[in-house]
Amino acid sequence: MxxxxxxxxxxxxxxxxxxxxxxxxxxxxxxxxxxxxxxxxxxxxxxxxxxxxxxxxxxxxxxxxxxxxxxxxxxxxxxxxxxxxxxxxxxxxxxxxxxxxxxxxxxxxxxxxxxxxxxxxxxxxxxxxxxxxxxxxxxxxxxxxxxxxxxxxxxxxxxxxxxxxxxxxxxxxxxxxxxxxxxxxxxxxxxxxxxxxxxxxxxxxxxxxxxxxxxxxxxxxxxxxxxxxxxxxxxxxxxxAYLRELAVRNVRDSVRRDEHAEGEPIPAQSTLQEALGAMLAQRRDRLPVEGGGAILLTDIVARPR
Incomplete structure (x- = not known):
């Protein structure tokens, strides 16, 4: 210490x-x-x-x-x-x-x-x-x-x-x-x-x-x-500041286990900023997450309280 x-x-x-x-x-x-x-x-x-x-x-x-x-x-x-x-x-x-x-x-x-x-x-x-x-x-x-x-x-x-x-x-x-x-x-x-x-x-x-x-x-x-x-x-x-928040929050905290999506899967340890970039690159509003489930654009832009 x-x-x-x-x-x-x-x-x-x-x-x-x-x-x-x-x-x-x-x-x-x-x-x-x-x-x-x-x-x-x-x-x-x-x-x-x-x-x-x-x-x-x-x-x-x-x-x-x-x-x-x-x-x-x-x-x-x-x-x-x-x-x-x-x-x-x-x-x-x-x-x-x-x-x-x-x-x-x-x-x-x-x-x-x-x-x-x-x-x-x-x-x-x-x-x-x-x-x-x-x-x-x-x-x-x-x-x-x-x-x-x-x-x-x-x-x-x-x-x-x-x-x-x-x-x-x-x-x-x-x-x-x-x-x-x-x-x-x-x-x-x-x-x-x-x-x-x-x-x-x-x-x-x-x-x-x-x-x-x-x-x-x-x-x-x-x-x-x-x-x-x-x-x-x-x-x-x-x-x-919210844009910086996307860089410190992880996909695993917002993944929907019961959802499915098409596209290239992203790792659960990715940041929400990386997930947003992948969505823009793939022109999708949701993406599958490695290990199961999906991440949705609405979950990224909705700031939790």
Missing amino acids: IEFDHVHKAFGDHVVIEDLSLRVADGEFFVLVGPSGSGKSTLLRTVNRLTHIDRGRVLVDGKDVATQPIETLRRGIGYAIQSVGLFPHRTVAENIATVPRLLGWSKRDIDARVAELIDLLKLDEPGMAERYPDTLSGGQAQRVGVARALAARPKIVLMDEPFGALDPLTRESLQASVKAIQRDTGTAMLFVTHDMDEAFLLGDRVGLMLDGRLAQVGTPLELIRSPADDRVNEFVGGTR
């Missing part, structure tokens, strides 16, 4: 984080979202002490990070950033192995973990493990950065706008990979983004930061349906 207890941080006269308290549970994917300068990246960096706070406490598993040896603290926390920061003179495999090697893992265990992550993050081109960072595409380099953050099986991974510089297709692929890995491993993720769609796609809960404070914390649906004030409503989309 990560706990921020009345955290305050200022740079000179500029307050970046103001008396902020928050708990991130074990195994939770928590996303901090907000505009540039809202304090979200600064808050994330207090966890591994890349930024030191002026007042309050930051705790990991109940221990104040300020009291822990900094090398021990950082080796137990995965960290991935937009600029990646791969070591240029180390191969992909050597970059991924950095923290396990520092922790004294055996060569056999390191090699097995590197191979596992190369597979999980779809870095499976022939010879990938022996390549150097300057031979990688932006998406490949970012995947290696994520693999390095996960290599030592940390209980916590910090991710600071890791996909911001990627093209949309690569970004979507990496988002799906990271979400699947987090779900399968139960790793606690603290993820920073300025993109509300990314926040709602990935987060179990989302914290909207404005002017160094948490304007609202909740599930994506809670922020969309019950914004705390006008500013939150504006950031989640205002009158367009």
